[in-house]
Amino acid sequence: MTGTTATDVMARCDELDRHSAHPRYLERVYLSKEHAAANLLAERWMTEAGMRTWQDAAGNQYGRLEGREPGLPALLLGSHLDTVPDAGSYDGMLGVVIAIATAARLRDKVAKFPFALEVVGFSDEEGTRFGTALLGSRAAAGTWEEDWWDLRDRDGVTLYKAFQNFGLDPRRVADAKRTPHELVGYLEAHIEQGPFLEAAGKPLGYVTTIAGARRFMLSVVGEARHAGGTPYPRRKDALVGASEAIVAIETLAKVTDCIATVGRLEVQPGAINVIPGRVDFSLDLRAETDAERDAMWDEIRIEIQTICARRRLQFYVNEAHSATAMPCAPRLQDAVIAGIESTGDQHPMGMWSRAGHDGMAIGKACDIAMLFIRCLDGISHHPDESVTAADVGTALDAFESTVLSFAAAYV
Amino acid sequence: MTGTTATDVMARCDELDRHSAHPRYLERVYLSKEHAAANLLAERWMTEAGMRTWQDAAGNQYGRLEGREPGLPALLLGSHLDTVPDAGSYDGMLGVVIAIATAARLRDKVAKFPFALEVVGFSDEEGTRFGTALLGSRAAAGTWEEDWWDLRDRDGVTLYKAFQNFGLDPRRVADAKRTPHELVGYLEAHIEQGPFLEAAGKPLGYVTTIAGARRFMLSVVGEARHAGGTPYPRRKDALVGASEAIVAIETLAKVTDCIATVGRLEVQPGAINVIPGRVDFSLDLRAETDAERDAMWDEIRIEIQTICARRRLQFYVNEAHSATAMPCAPRLQDAVIAGIESTGDQHPMGMWSRAGHDGMAIGKACDIAMLFIRCLDGISHHPDESVTAADVGTALDAFESTVLSFAAAYV
Secondary structure (H helix, E strand, O other): OOOOOHHHHHHHHHHHHOOOOOOOOOOOOOOOHHHHHHHHHHHHHHHHOOOEEEEOOOOOEEEEEOOOOOOOOEEEEEEEOOOOOOOOOOOOHHHHHHHHHHHHHHHHHHOOOOOEEEEEEEOOOOOOOOOOOOHHHHHHHOOOOHHHHHOEOOOOOEHHHHHHHHOOOHHHHHHHOOOHHHEEEEEEEEEOOOOHHHHHOOOEEEEEEEOEEEEEEEEEEOOOOEOOOOOHHHOOOHHHHHHHHHHHHHHHHHOOOOEEEOOOEEEEOOOOOEOOOEEEEEEEEEEOOHHHHHHHHHHHHHHHHHHHHHOOOEEEEEEEEEEOOEEOOHHHHHHHHHHHHHOOOOOOEEEEEOOOOOHHHHOOOOOEEEEEEOOHHHOOOOOOOOOOHHHHHHHHHHHHHHHHHHHHHOO | OOOOOHHHHHHHHHHHHOOOOOOOOOOOOOOOHHHHHHHHHHHHHHHHOOOEEEEOOOOOEEEEEOOOOOOOOEEEEEEEOOOOOOOOOOOOHHHHHHHHHHHHHHHHHHOOOOOEEEEEEEOOOOOOOOOOOOHHHHHHHOOOOHHHHHOEOOOOOEHHHHHHHHOOOHHHHHHHOOOHHHEEEEEEEEEOOOOHHHHHOOOEEEEEEEOEEEEEEEEEEOOOOEOOOOOHHHOOOHHHHHHHHHHHHHHHHHOOOOEEEOOOEEEEOOOOOEOOOEEEEEEEEEEOOHHHHHHHHHHHHHHHHHHHHHOOOEEEEEEEEEEOOEEOOHHHHHHHHHHHHOOOOOOOEEEEEOOOOOHHHHOOOOOEEEEEEOOHHHOOOOOOOOOOHHHHHHHHHHHHHHHHHHHHHOO
């Protein structure tokens, strides 16, 4: 295995699948032992591609090929190695594996580049474990926030403690920061996670902007009482209130171009014969522009407040994550377009990314651009996630050409 | 402490509180180490009351005082020792402690009774751990069902395995069965868990019928997909569907005399950025008559089917528990009325119990009746559950008189 063909890339995605917290489905979260195992695997492949490797202070896995002289700023290729629960095999991982394959293909040419070539497997993009997304890439961008240390996972383990358990020193997280003069740009290949390329009959597309996202943890608090003994006029049922809110969120978002999703919900005390006293639920909001997204949130917030007032429930809002929309840089985007054109598509298709990506974070430290790869039926965050080896082959060629195109234009 | 005063009873309820699975709130479930500890405590108090004690093959804790000759059938007094999550101190436990105190008060008189006196602390009434209620009293009634063995708790432990872990032999559960000729009746004291006695200004009341209850686990299944990449027309969001169902359940039940509660809900995969693919939720249905309750379920089922069909979701129903309404036996009910009258209330108040009780199960093996005790604001299944020592004192006198009245009329 040279690690440079579509077949190799598909096999490596399968190999990463084996490092899951669950025997029956794929889940690999930040600072878990599966995270460590995935990093080791990526490190081995990076080494085989001739790269010098290291794991940074936030658990991101790097490899580096020097350019025409040592210590030049680097073009960074990559994606993330963590997953959602019950994940597919390609969201994130495919981009890391393609980046490594691209480095392997370009190994000899990089030695003449006016920049170094680095590959990164970011450690946390999804935010599965701590609710806050992009922890890995935000550490790399130097936008880490001190108050994250108290974030807790479902078992009550703080992020601080999770760092220590993983063998990282929380006090050194700033060492993960990449400064703008170290990086000439960031390029990521990723499955589209949407239906547009498939509908257009194209294997590849380029990203114009990554949507701005906001994530909230919302709480509705009523009163836990005996399910039998409490007549309706005395009930303050937090779950019926939250349910009304969830239906309202869909109704409001559906008539706009925004996307609003409640993906997590927990009921307390959670017994069959007790009226729910408290419900905590997440809200994920996306739109092409920050203004549309923020207007949507204002509408949703007011509607939930109205529901809760009518039901004598309390309503609490915690904003867990906010990211402004991130436009791709023309110079890098042009290189991606040239890469796609090199595969025979003379009219590359551009689109805004509804999904969030590491580029939103690392884009604070350097220019970014993205290559999208067609996936089956837009399915993602699901084990049925699927790409064809043929499309991966085309993506490998396009991504290699993108880097060459960027290098040729680099001054 | 003689164990016979209201002060003693209150102190014993406090003592039972200490045996909780959680440091910050009360939860004591079937076949847990806290269950074993509560049984030990009850056994000690039973022994102090002069009773012979044993734990049966389903983890129920018994004590017995012989009547005028050994081996006579017994009048059984009792309630349950298990709790809901984040429970109050009186639901169940107060009835067990009052039963023990009543036995202690009657210790010498029982030796002349034409029946024995037994006290039971049932091991599972709430169904918190396995979703199926009344496991303890159904074992005692001989209505145990073989297919319960595969029920699993949240950690995946089967009921069968939980029996073994507790030191019980699942193959011997039939030994817990009480035959009709062993029991002359069952009497239970319990907090009302509703607001009616308080509103009437009465400390005590008698129960006419225990409402029939049905419990379901309902599942709505859609498709887990990426929250960003999936436009609304392609979504099959199980949580929005379930939310619409939960709002509809309230709307339908509110206009009848039925009570319908969704107390538990779980979302899969449960990630902030993934559209929920599956939601499992409970439904607890109660009404004064089985016919009203069953008609309500038909309406609810049809409404959820309609919602799911419109949303292209699948809908699955599992009935976890069903109990027909259980009327109290006139002879025992008259004894309870006489007991209440002996405390100075010349017009005892009767009511149907909206809550389920062990009497629903043990009523299959013998006649039953119940004494209700006023509680603060109808609050139950909540740490704010509250009864006054004065009301408990009145209840002790009434319960003692009830047993004496029953003995006097017994032929």
